[in-house]
Amino acid sequence: MDPETVAAMSDTVAKLKKERNAVILAHVYQRPEVQDVADFVGDSLQLAQQAAKTDADVIVFCGVHFMAESAAILSPDKIVLLPEENAGCPMADMVTADALRKRKAEIPGVQVVAYVNTSAAVKAECDICCTSANALKVVSALPEDRPILFVPDRNLGDWITKQTGREMHLWEGYCNTHDRLSVDDIERAKAAHPDAEVLVHPECQPEVVAKADFVASTTGLIRYALESSRKSFIIATEEGVLHPLRKQAPEKDFHLAARTLICPNMKSTSLEKVVWSLQEMRPRITVDPVIREKALQSLERMLAIV
Secondary structure, eight states: OOHHHHHHHHHHHHHHHHHHTEEEEEETTSOHHHHHHOSEEEOHHHHHHHHHHOOOSEEEEESOHHHHHHHHHHOTTSEEEOSSTTOOOTTGGGOOHHHHHHHHHTSTTOEEEEESSSOHHHHTTOSEEEOTTTHHHHHHTSOTTSOEEEESBHHHHHHHHHHHOOOOEEOSBOOHHHHTOOHHHHHHHHHHOTTOEEEEOTTSOHHHHTTOSEEOOHHHHHHHHHHOSOOEEEEESOGGGHHHHHHHOTTSEEEESOTTOOOTTGGGOOHHHHHHHHHHTOSBOOOOHHHHHHHHHHHHHHHHHO
């Protein structure tokens, strides 16, 4: 899209946003032009916090379905729009409420920790939610005399176990984008950029995480890179983070660990769809009241720990 078109559409978004009393929340994996029209750009935890406290009448969520669901759970009196209705998350689809109920029955006294990358129905079956930004704090706060089941990301769960020393039963889910990154990818990137530090998201495979100089959530990686005195970084997470990094630190070099680090679901939201969504006030995301009430408890417990 040419700059003139982007500018014109961005102006349209600004006008519609004012007319609708809307706030635009965008995940940092979104397209650059979508990030640039957002009122707030962040990771899952930050966006959940913003959704919980906004005074706007309308929340336009530029992300994937489970994120918009979380906003609808936390702000039931708001209109929550998801510009691309089919923006899903394969990891979230790897665990269902029925399957989780069966697994819970097999582990007496289990405490279930749900990564926010799950459906509202799954959150309703869990004790507490977490994001990669607060996972260590959430798991460390749980009673030690009861077993823990972590769903659905086995890679994040493995990292949490190693960092906290808390043994957990891990669901066999994973992020399609992060999980495909290999040790060979990291080695090639290091050979090409020998002076660069390797920053890795914990959704990557354990052997990839082991190659990192620093491991953290998306926001944690961005903060580290911006505050570090180093000038070159290999970024092992979705390529959307390169936009805020290069905007805020143009004097530094940021190299994507592999070209495969692109989430097609996150990139399915376009500026055109944001405009259309505000014009038409759809697609609207709602959550069944019974499921919402149960899921809300797991999200509120998380937010109370943050």
